[in-house]
Amino acid sequence: MDLNTALRELRLLDYLRLLWGDAPWVEPVLDLISIITVSTFCLLIVIFLIWLERKVIARMQDRIGPNRVGGKFGLLQTVADVLKLLTKEAITPVGADWVAYNLAPFLIVMTALLMWAVMPFAPTWIGVDLNIAVFYVLSISSVSVVCLLLAGWGSNNKYALLGAFRAVAQLVSYEVPMVLSLIVPIILARSMSLIGISEAQVLPFALLVPVSAVIFYISALAETGRTPFDLLEAESEIVAGFHVEYGGMKFGMFFLAEFISTLFMSSLFATIYLGGYRFVLGELFNPNYTTGNLAGILIFFIKTFLVYFVFIWIRATFPRIRIDQMLNFNWKFLVPWTLVLVLVVALLDRLVADSGWTVRTLAHLSSNIVIALIALGFARRRAAREKLFEEEFGVAEEIARPMILGSDGHDDHEHDHETHGQPAPAHD
């Protein structure tokens, strides 16, 4: 392989490997090059992502958005913001826990970057093809819970602490449906490596198991703390949550980590459920089609940014939910139905394992649709019941129930209604 082919096929690392032979220092140096490339890309793409988010949300809300700095489209707005953050004074508030306060922004960026080690950008563009890649990603991403708690606890600020508690409750809760929904594509692909999962997708798994994809997407929203699950940094209630006390670049690091992990979740969704770097249409019409590196990276980023666009779209559309709604939705809706989904997919895949892809797709798709319809039916029935409760007692069940449960632990409705002086039915 000469330099020209290497450049054309974007396989510079392979070329260097051939050039340098197999001395013991070669692999570490190549690793270093790839790590620095990936990390720098992550840090720089965030500048673009912030601009994109502001611009897209502005257009959705019928505003213009950034339009002054850097030409008509405000392309340099974020660069100016970064420069501004760089010239701020670095402060550690009096009374804050110095170690926890200063460690948190470092750790959170480290965890956000480390996840990219296993992401396949193109067939040969991957840091390392771990055989337990999905597991690695989940374990690294759960470290961010610790970072948020460190930040909230170390700040010596009540709002920060409240935000940190909310963050821990939310991140910890939504990790359960995320982990369980990821078991479904692993069952289908029989592999935990992200390359293995990409290669197993003759059809994107989003078409086979749409329910799993939707559950993963919702949990990814919550895991990255984005609207409608942004109650851990709700500006209007708890000032800004866990990072109230941070300023300058230390605050910037939390921002950076949030955007890096949001982009990572989009690319993880694209890899696991949309086929990653594979061009599915090309493969359907031409069985001999193989994705090259250049095409692979283009397709990967098109898919990733499509998913990322939906993240922004949701942020511009949905209002923030309350903490009890957030927890109830997770534990009483997502987790049970994800368990059902895992069980059904596992048993069904055993039955149709030897059939072709058409049978397999149809079986999984129909079972998924049935599960989705039943789940939505249950949700609708519960909503109807809550509405009846509200009409009868003049107060929403989710407000009344904690009062009933909290008084003396018994579900003694009559008694409680007397002692608490529950409002009479609204219409008398």
Add this chain to the structure above:
Amino acid sequence: MLADWQYIGIFLAISPIFPAAPVLLQWLLGPKKPNSIKNSAYECGIETVGDTWIQFKVQYYIYALIFVVFDVEAVFLFPIAAAYGQLSLFAIGATALFIILLADGLAYAWAKGALEWI
């Protein structure tokens, strides 16, 4: 196998550089004129009252407890899912039973009112 983790090791070792660089740059570029008002806790703009590091709501603890149950379960389910093609029928039955038992645990917590946000 070990070569795979060498990459992660190198990444872990040099990843602190990336957050450290901008923070260090800010420390170099920014002014350094601390005073007592600037360095006090901001909280919400007015003077902070009382101790921050106090006991917290026990509800968070209950959710964390349920989470631990499910996370430990997931650790067992991942290898089963990855080796799913080679499993015997008995193993699949055992896995199904395992998932049902965990769902039962969730149902128990639900019935006991542990999932109510009070």
